[in-house]
């Protein structure tokens with residue numbers, strides 16, 4: 416019988432530690448790059464109502480995606496991840512630590528260290544964890560004025576998803592601001608004023624959250640502007656900012672296409688309707704913003720012109736598939752156009768799909784001068800494959816589509 420490989424033996428150790436309830440945690444690292452942006456996977460046992468599960472946290476530069484799975488599925492996932500996505504594994508069990516290193520030029524290393532003191536097995540249920548959130552409800556009284564928390568600072572019933580979305584947004588923003596090279600205040604504690612504009616800011620939940628986080632994390636002079644087409648919302652948000660003495664947080668009435676917002680470092684537009692997302696991206700690109708973050712909403716523009724690519728006509732006769740396909744093509748075009756304009760763009764799920772269907776985010780970090788030829792070619796291919804002659808961002812950026 417052939418002997419087991421180092422990887423198979425490591426997976427066997429993992430399986431045994433899980434079965435014997437000895438697993439404390441497991442970390443997979445050394446990404447192979449096959450899954451873009453995936454940096455680590457962390458695995459812990461958790462006690463859920465439906466029974467013991469393994470909690471997998473898939474960490475990338477912009478987000479953590481969590482999945483709770485059974486032991487059996489968990490072991491299969493670990494085996495698959497070590498086969499394709501990660502070179503290294505570290506297993507921490509109550510009585511041993513096991514390290515796997517799959518080295519490129521040398522044979523793989525499997526190291527087994529017996530613990531000198533046996534550690535207690537972890538039993539904490541998932542919901543008993545101490546949460547470290549960027550925005551703490553009791554420390555952010557503006558949340559109460561916006562109706563997210565009650566007078567005691569507890570999250571109001573029905574606002575839990577909004578509160579989670581606010582924190583998730585700030586977590587993502589945190590990583591992106593750093594990635595865009597904007598996150599370092601001067602050694603004397605003073606930073607130049609970082610300018611962030613939130614376009615189509617609505618009731619301002621995310622504008623206040625961005626301001627709160629920036630001001631508390633090294634950007635004492637952060638200048639945050641919320642732009643909104645509905646005057647009633649501008650009155651409300653400006654009043655709340657004034658009541659809480661939030662200097663440097665401003666709200667302004669106007670439309671994205673027609674309002675000059677200067678030269679922001681960070682441009683945000685979350686769930687701005689249809690082509691308002693394109694207007695916002697175009698504003699960011701033209702202003703040379705270091706970071707552009709949008710979560711598109713209701714993609715209507717391309718639906719009428721979309722031509723079915725070869726072999727797709729049957730699938731796209733169904734209204735819902737056609738609608739989703741139009742969303743896909745619109746956002747793929749936006750991501751490619753941003754690349755063409757000199758940005759590195761990423762498309763990912765912002766919050767879990769169970770909270771909102773509008774959960775796609777496009778984040779773009781300025782890296783190069785505009786005019787990337789390969790990205791331009793991708794835009795042209797996408798457009799000609801789908802018969803697209805007009806698209807708002809294409810036109811706003813002055814990109815030429817084949818006639």
Ligand SMILES: C[S@@+](CC[C@H](N)C(=O)[O-])C[C@H]1O[C@@H](n2cnc3c(N)ncnc32)[C@H](O)[C@@H]1O
Pocket residue numbers: 614615616617618619620621642643644645648669670671672684685686687688691
């Ligand atoms: C769905 S809400 C999202 C609010 C906020 N960004 C969020 O994600 O919580 C969209 C907001 O964008 C505003 N809006 C839509 N199109 C706009 C435009 N062209 N210019 C300015 N605001 C716009 C709407 O009035 C609305 O308040």
